[in-house]
Amino acid sequence: MLKWAIELGQFDLEYFPRTSIKGQALADFILEFDSEVYNKAIVLAEPSSQGNPPVDVMEDFPHPWWILHVDEAVNNNGAGAGIVLITPEGNRLMSVIHFKFYVTNNDAEYEALINSLKIALEVGVVKLIARSDSELVVNQVNGGFQARGPRTELYMRCVQRLLEKFGSARLEGVPRKENSNVDALEKIGSQMDSVQLGQISLGIQEIPSIPEVRVFQTQEIPRENWMTLIHNYIRMGAFPEDKLQVRRLRYQVAK
Structure with missing residues (x-):
């Protein structure tokens, strides 16, 4: 500290405390994520004086596309999923989910995809491009591969029903290297390490998303x-x- 004081003593330096930015951050957040901003700021047609019925402002508005990256991790510590939802403006909404029940790699991929689609629906996404590096899951959902077993078929039907709830949505397969932005999240989710999460939301799932498949022994x-x-x-x-x-x-x- 003494050396720094000697080195910086020749400059006229003054200390000013940093002002609070909490209020501005909240204002920016409301401006970027307000669902009613289009109704307030954009007018597609002016009301006519001839008594025509009012035009719905959001009816023909071109909704932008959202991008969803999802991946899973299954190891000795447990299983988890990493979710990154990218807004049309480029903002990243990240989430981590820890599974407290036994899942296989294929089941974990489906659980991660189901939870991510539910999050996108809660946010109010209309157009969505979901991307996963699981070739098996992508082809089963899109109809390229046949689902093997009743459990896998239940997962596949659940994902298909969720995709139908969007205005327009599709599931794409991507190489693992292009899905690396969720690798760290999925590993944290499998270990449920809250110390490394910071501001990333952590969800804990107690039971599977599909009903239990009963197997009768003959x-x-x-x-x-x-x-x-x-x-x-x-x-x-x-x-x-x-x-x-x-x-x-x-x-x-x-x-």
Whole structure:
């Protein structure tokens, strides 16, 4: 500190405390994200004096596109999702979700996509481009791949119903390197590290987004077939009585 004082002593420096910017930040936020700003600032048609019915200002207004990036992470610490919603002005709305239930990689991709679409609907997005680096999920939702299993089909139908609620929306696949802006968020979400989050919102999901799929176990009556002798030999070391069958059985088991 003494060295700095000597070095800076030759300059006429004065200290002024920084003024508060909270009020201006709030005013800027309201100006950028007010949903009624178009009604107040833009007039598409002037009211006619001939008594024509009023024109809805927002009916033909060209809504801009929003961009959504979503990704998931599943590791030993848990599972989580990272969401980045980019406004038409370039502002980034980031969110992290931690899953407190067991999910596979495919289920986590669907959960991340479902939660991100719900957030976009709550914000009031009309036109949306959702981007994911999961080729499997993107092709299943768009109809390119067939959903395998009842659980995956429930997830796929849920995403399709959410996409239909937008005025215009589509799901695109992107390479992982182009989706790197959510990699850090998804890893934080899987570990639920609130220290690193800062101002990023953290959500905790207790249960899956789809109902639980019930699997009923059926008991089959065992029937003897050509595999019975092989099964008994491998499991219990049982041999048939015919020596010729024993030689044939050993030959089959070796294959």
